[in-house]
């Protein structure tokens with residue numbers, strides 16, 4: 591006898607391109623770029639419209655579709671190795687920010703920096719730098735993704751006193767005998783950050799060093815608020831299409847929030863994926879995305895869904 595799952599899969603495949611009658615599709619009005627990304631893109635666009643070309647250190651936003659649009663306008667994405675070879679030119683620093691080393695190289699090589707580091711990230715960099723200057727034997731912990739551009743920028747402020755915590759396992763290696771200040775990458779998952787804080791508090795308390803540990807609330811409010819709004823949005827529709835770049839940290843986090851709130855949530859990074867997605871379409875469809883998802887892309891997704899059954 592075939593299992594219920596077998597019949598469910600058949601149903602999903604069968605209905606993959608069929609829309610119910612009177613379908614309502616709505617885009618989450620709170621989705622789309624956050625203020626930091628808007629500023630970086632508008633800065634780049636202003637220069638590209640005038641000069642037709644601009645170097646950018648790394649992808650300005652973790653979204654291939656938006657990157658393609660900006661590349662078509664003349665944006666040239668370079669690596670740090672390529673950056674070191676440049677002389678007498680201009681380079682944009684994206685919202686994630688950069689370590690001091692990048693500014694030093696720019697000065698030496700006569701590179702004008704167009705600094706689009708997000709204010710929230712700049713503020714966090716400043717706080718970390720300040721703590722470093724004030725402490726002699728303190729350590730800095732940064733809860734974030736190892737190798738992420740923002741984390742590299744934050745670590746650059748720590749003067750060798752910083753360590754990255756990527757997950758719970760890393761907590762075991764934290765030295766509890768020094769004054770310690772914990773910060774988070776701005777786009778991390780707030781629930782996981784709270785768990786990390788609780789686990790560290792416990793470790794320091796067990797070593798009778800509770801006073802040594804302090805933490806700062808450094809997750810960006812755009813991400814925290816977006817998570818709350820999406821949790822609500824996802825429950826209001828039968829089917830959710832979540833649009834985001836695959837490399838976007840907050841995209842993966844926010845998708846997870848939607849999926850938990852509504853299991854009938856599907857991730858796409860480009861419009862063409864709608865052709866092969868095995869969706870059980872409800873007549874109420876919600877489209878939403880990350881802080882790095884352009885509104886124009888979600889609108890195109892809506893248009894494409896409307897054509898699926900024609």
Ligand code: SF4
Pocket residue numbers: 624625626627685686708709710711776777810811812813881
């Ligand atoms: S998510 Fe927050 S910190 Fe990151 S770029 Fe956007 S506004 Fe800035």
